[in-house]
Structure formats: structure tokens, C-alpha cells
Amino acid sequence: MTRRAEMAAVDAPRQVQRFLPNLFRTTAFKLTAIYLVVFALFAGLLLGYVAWNAKRLLDDQIRSTIDAEIQGLAEQQRLGGIRRLVNVIERRSRAPGASLYLVTTPVGERIAGNVEALPPGTLDRPGETEIEYARSSESVDRPSRAIVRIFMLPNGFRLLVGRDLEERERLGIVIRRAAGWSLLLVFVLGCFASWFVARRVLKRIDDMTGTAQSIMAGDLKGRLAISGTGDELDRLALNLNAMLERIGELMAGMQQVSDNVAHDLKTPLTRLRNRAEEALRTAKSPDELRAALDGSIDEADNLIRVFNALLMIARLETGRIQDSMDTLDLSEIVSGMAELYEPLAEEAGLSLVTQVEPGLRVAGNRELIGQALANLIDNALKYGQPAEGGQAVVLVSARQGDGEVLLSVADHGPGIPEADRARVLDRFVRLDASRSKPGFGLGLSLAAGVVRLHGGQLRLEDNAPGLRVVIALPATQTAILDASARVTAARSMDMPVDMAAAPARPRSTAAQNPVGLPSL
Amino acid sequence: MRLLIVEDDAEAAAYLTKAFREAGHVADHAGDGLEGYAMAEGGGYDVLVVDRMLPRLDGLSLIRSLREQKDATPALILSALAQVDDRVKGLRAGGDDYLPKPYAFSELLARVEVLARRRGAPASEPTSYRVGDLDLDRLAHRVTRGATEILLQPREFRLLEYLMKHAGQVVTRTMLLENVWDYHFDPQTNVIDVHVSRLRAKVDKGFEHPMIHTIRGAGYMVRDAAR
Numbered sequence: 001m002t003r004r005a006e007m008a009a010v011d012a013p014r015q016v017q018r019f020l021p022n023l024f025r026t027t028a029f030k031l032t033a034i035y036l037v038v039f040a041l042f043a044g045l046l047l048g049y050v051a052w053n054a055k056r057l058l059d060d061q062i063r064s065t066i067d068a069e070i071q072g073l074a075e076q077q078r079l080g081g082i083r084r085l086v087n088v089i090e091r092r093s094r095a096p097g098a099s100l101y102l103v104t105t106p107v108g109e110r111i112a113g114n115v116e117a118l119p120p121g122t123l124d125r126p127g128e129t130e131i132e133y134a135r136s137s138e139s140v141d142r143p144s145r146a147i148v149r150i151f152m153l154p155n156g157f158r159l160l161v162g163r164d165l166e167e168r169e170r171l172g173i174v175i176r177r178a179a180g181w182s183l184l185l186v187f188v189l190g191c192f193a194s195w196f197v198a199r200r201v202l203k204r205i206d207d208m209t210g211t212a213q214s215i216m217a218g219d220l221k222g223r224l225a226i227s228g229t230g231d232e233l234d235r236l237a238l239n240l241n242a243m244l245e246r247i248g249e250l251m252a253g254m255q256q257v258s259d260n261v262a263h264d265l266k267t268p269l270t271r272l273r274n275r276a277e278e279a280l281r282t283a284k285s286p287d288e289l290r291a292a293l294d295g296s297i298d299e300a301d302n303l304i305r306v307f308n309a310l311l312m313i314a315r316l317e318t319g320r321i322q323d324s325m326d327t328l329d330l331s332e333i334v335s336g337m338a339e340l341y342e343p344l345a346e347e348a349g350l351s352l353v354t355q356v357e358p359g360l361r362v363a364g365n366r367e368l369i370g371q372a373l374a375n376l377i378d379n380a381l382k383y384g385q386p387a388e389g390g391q392a393v394v395l396v397s398a399r400q401g402d403g404e405v406l407l408s409v410a411d412h413g414p415g416i417p418e419a420d421r422a423r424v425l426d427r428f429v430r431l432d433a434s435r436s437k438p439g440f441g442l443g444l445s446l447a448a449g450v451v452r453l454h455g456g457q458l459r460l461e462d463n464a465p466g467l468r469v470v471i472a473l474p475a476t477q478t479a480i481l482d483a484s485a486r487v488t489a490a491r492s493m494d495m496p497v498d499m500a501a502a503p504a505r506p507r508s509t510a511a512q513n514p515v516g517l518p519s520l
Numbered sequence: 521m522r523l524l525i526v527e528d529d530a531e532a533a534a535y536l537t538k539a540f541r542e543a544g545h546v547a548d549h550a551g552d553g554l555e556g557y558a559m560a561e562g563g564g565y566d567v568l569v570v571d572r573m574l575p576r577l578d579g580l581s582l583i584r585s586l587r588e589q590k591d592a593t594p595a596l597i598l599s600a601l602a603q604v605d606d607r608v609k610g611l612r613a614g615g616d617d618y619l620p621k622p623y624a625f626s627e628l629l630a631r632v633e634v635l636a637r638r639r640g641a642p643a644s645e646p647t648s649y650r651v652g653d654l655d656l657d658r659l660a661h662r663v664t665r666g667a668t669e670i671l672l673q674p675r676e677f678r679l680l681e682y683l684m685k686h687a688g689q690v691v692t693r694t695m696l697l698e699n700v701w702d703y704h705f706d707p708q709t710n711v712i713d714v715h716v717s718r719l720r721a722k723v724d725k726g727f728e729h730p731m732i733h734t735i736r737g738a739g740y741m742v743r744d745a746a747r
Contacts, residue, residue, distance in 0.1 A: 301624075304622055305706060308706070336701065339675060340701055340707075340711055340715075341711060343711075343714040343715055343718050344709065344710070344711050344714045347714055367703060367704060367705060370703050370705070371703070371705040374703075374705070374707055378707070378709055
């Protein structure tokens, strides 16, 4: 025997050993055991009920037979006296399958009938009783059971009529035997089914575990097998597969983002380095060196900005912010942001007009939405200069739509050709080839990231002429307005109204965030 | 002003210590969280500058422990982390201000000076501020310069209020955005500058001495230039 075969031989019992305790621990086994007990209980109850009913039915039949006979015999006695009764009874007693009969004198001496060995005192109790007796014709080794009725005849004579209960006893035996067999059958079949089901489920789960382990070990392409029956395990496998799919996407996304970041930062870093190098090589005076250093710091600041923006976009694309969501008063954010940019617009020769419905509510992060909106307004001010004779207006509006809140920033500038609209949402895409305006081409992608993270949509539309950026955010049901949201609302409500009535709050950052609104 | 810098990066710490000393402050340095905690507990500092990630005891735990000892020394958290809710976590731990890395030293200096001043200030804010001949009455919502009343928009009023509250101190653009507009992001354009120049046009135009001064490379300061 080779060593491997030896090991296989040792393995086999070990597998059985391992399988058995596993079997007892499986859900399938436990469920089957419970079902087994419940079914056995039900089967027992059912059979018991049937048996009890059958017994009652038989007893009733016996009783009515006895009653009928007693009435008939009493009639005979009335017509022909005790002698006639005795004759009839003797005749009937000899018939095959006869009932039980006995006539006695008032002191209990047997006159006629086919019963012997009555329990003492039976004849003194008129009415119905269940007794053990022996027939006079049989050898008395085993007493039988019977239902009998004692009838007092005139003159103190007593008449006993009864029916043997053998039939009933036999039925009881049959039912008991049936119960035993069926319980045994239930148990055996149940055990078998349990073993079968548990094994099957166990095997599939073991398969799933195996696949999961190989995925954890690095095989990210691996997926769980689907049996196609659409059962719970299939649904579980489908969900896990979907989860794996999402994880794969996220990892690919992260990979792409880090590639992009590396690529996008190299250009400004190179520029920074070149500038420093050139200053070292060519600068003659301290002033020139200082100018070069100032330039380097500016370059480094830009680099930091780009880096921060990229990092934030990456986080927006891969992240979730459910934890830091609040019910926000969007109207306050839009008005506040428009007010922040209004002087800048004026300086750029544009007028910033707002149309904001009051009390618009969305669930979100105030910082992120504020920043997205700031980027859009900033863009509109930079690129929204109208052609000669055009309207020098940037319109910021917010209104309630159908189940969503629509926020738009519209300018009358040159707009974006339809072909380029999808592209400008990508990182670092700038449409002015001259790059005369400051900026990095990250504003729109950041805004788009914020909107996507909030479960909304960012659309670029033609404002004829100009560009209209529309953000659709899912509207919040007022029911979600909790206490903390009311604090936010109250806080924002009192802001623009009466400054004198509201003494400037301590505006430390801690106090600004009474509801723990996270910020960047 | 005495301040304690708790920072494990020796080079960054040396740079900070030197820069604060050049700005006329006394700066001590602790190289890890436990040392920082021991030194801060010894007391006598006006402001703590605490890096968030420190060996032996992290910055947030350090501040939390001090706060549990009823030590209210203002603390500014420096952090390289940039998660969405980092600032909130820092402030919840008992920090008074939060500055993400990398930062400009002028920004850090301005914030530290504001924190140090706050320590000495009375708990309730005064109802009015006065700098030279410029008066701001917070209750009546009135601003006057000499005998002239200056009419301001609500936001301009808040802007001037914040600048005057910190008169004599440098206030950076991000500090203004944080405290007047309640946003913490970088607006990337000169939004704040335009607001300040509007305010300046109302407050300083036609007067002999300007009140609102631009501090190059840092921010703004309200100061009575007549003296």
C-alpha cells in the first residue's frame, strides 16, 4: 500500500467522524428533529382520536342492541311469564354468536342463560355495567369483557343481557399496532430525510465556504455556484456574488483613482521642481530668489489644492455618507451660497439672481452640498460671460420637483457643446484650450461626485444660450424631520432675519455644529 | 504667549518651534503623546498645538484626558487625516480648532493667537466693540465711525463684528469663511477678498486712517492706524 492510499484509508473514517458531529450541528438536522417530534405527536393524537371515536360508536351500537333485546325479553315475560322467558333465553343462548343472557331467582340462583362466573354483586346493581365474565360453554381460562344490563323482573327475578366486547378489544389492538408502526415509520423516514437534507445543504454550504476561502486567498474573479432552484441558498449566493461584484468594482475604481492621482500630480510636481532648479541655476540676486520661492509656494499651494480635491473626489466616488447625513434646509444653503458669491459676480460684471422656494428639505451633508454649489457658481462666474449684447445674468434657482428638489445654476455664456457634456464631468477636463482662467478642471467632477453620493443626478442642459447645470436631489419626507433637524432649521432661519435680536452666537467651530454636522 | 507643540515629526516640530519663536512666542516641544500630556498637565501653557497621530498616546486621547482633568487650555489639532467627519471627531474630543495638514504657517499662527486671546477673554461677549473711532453695537445692530453711521448688510455686519472681536489679530480667509459663513471648504477663489473689500469701502472710504488692513500672505486685521 502506498503512503497516499494509506492516508486515504485513514481519512475515510475520520471524514465520517467529522461528518457526524457536523450533522448534529446543522440547522437542517435540528429542524428535522423538531418536525419529527411534532409529526409524531400529531399522528399519535390523530390515531387516539380515531380510536376513541370508534370505541364510542361501538359502545353505542352494543348498548342499543342490549336495549332492544331487553325490551323484547321483557315483552316475552309480560306475555308468557317467567317460563316463557326462560324458554326464549335458552333458545337464544344456543344460537351461534349469541349475546349474553342470564335469568336468576331473587336470591341469585341461575335459572337459564349462558353466563357463569360473574363478579359477585353484579346482579344487585340494576342498570348498565362493564364486567368480566366467562361463558358457560367455554373452558374458563381467560375471562372476557362485556357490557351488561341488569333488568329487575316482577317477583324479584333478575334478567341480565350483555354483549361481548371482543370486537372492541380487537379494534383497539389493531389501532395500537397501527400507531406503533406509523410512529416507527415516521421516525425512520424522518431520520433518513434529515440525513439527506442536512447532507445536501451541508455540502452546498461547504462548497460556498470553499469558494469564499479561495476568493479571500486572492481569486477575486471567483463566484459562488448557483444551483438554479431559486431557494434560500441560491438567493444568498446571488447576493454574495453581487457583493463580490461591487467589491471588485470598488477596487478597480480605487486602482483607477490612485493611477489618476499619481499621473495628475506628476505634472505640477515637475513644474515645481523645474522652477526651483531654474532659480538655483540662474538667480543672481536675493530678490530673484525670493520671487522664485514665492512662486514655488504658490505652486505647492496649488498642488495641495489639487491633491485635496482629488482625494475628496476619490472618497466621494467610493464612499458612503449615511452616517453624516442630516436633514438640511436647502433653501438656506442656496441663498447663503448665492450671497457669498454675489460680490464676486458683481466684480465680474454679472448679476447673480436667485429664485429659491423657501423650506426645501433634502437629506445630506451641508458642507458637501455647499461646496458643490460653490463650484457650480464659481464656474458660472468664470465661464458665463455672455457674448456681446447677451444677458449678463447668472440665475441660481431651487424648487420642489416631483419627489425631488431641483437646484440649478444657469448662465448665458457660450455653454458646452452637447458632444462635450459627458466629458467635462471627468477630472481635469477644461474646455478653454487657452487655459486663461484659473482652475484645475476639478470643480464639476467634484460637484458630480457630491450629487451622486447623495443619490441625486447632475445634468448639463442647454440654457440657449449658455449652460444650465441641474442638480436633482431626492426630497426628504417631512416625517424624517427630527429634533436635530429642527435645530438646524431654526438656526438657519434666524440667520438672515434680525441680527439685533440674535446676539452673535459664539461662532467657534464647536458651537457651529450643534447637530454634529461633519465637515471637511 | 507660551505654547506647547506636541508633534512626533522632529523636522516639522523644529520648524514650528522656530517659527513661533520668531513670531515672538515661547514654544516648547514634546515628541510623543505621553510626554505631551505630562508637560501640558504641568500647566502654564496658553495654547496646545497637538498632532493627531502621535506615538504612545494619540492626540485626541491626550486632549480628552486633559479635559477630564478639567484642564481647559485651548487646543488646536493638526491632522493629516481628511475623512469627512474628522473635524467633528476632533472637536468632540475637546479640541478648540482643527487644521488639516498641510497648512500655511500664517494660518496656524493666526488661529493659535485667536485661541490664546480667547483664554483671557471674559466668558460672555461684550455688547459692543470699539476700535479707535469705530464703534459696533451688537445689541442695536449699529456701526458708527466718529459721528457717521455706517449702514451694513447683515453679513457685512457679522464680518466686521468678527474682525473687531479679534482686533489687533490676524484673521485668515478660511477663518472668516468658517466663522461668518459656517463653511469649512476652500472656496478656491477670492470670494472672501471681495466681501472684505466691499466692507472696507463702507468702513474706510473717506476716512483718514484705514481700519481694515490686509496682511500679506496671511489675511486681514482690524487695527486703529491712527495710534
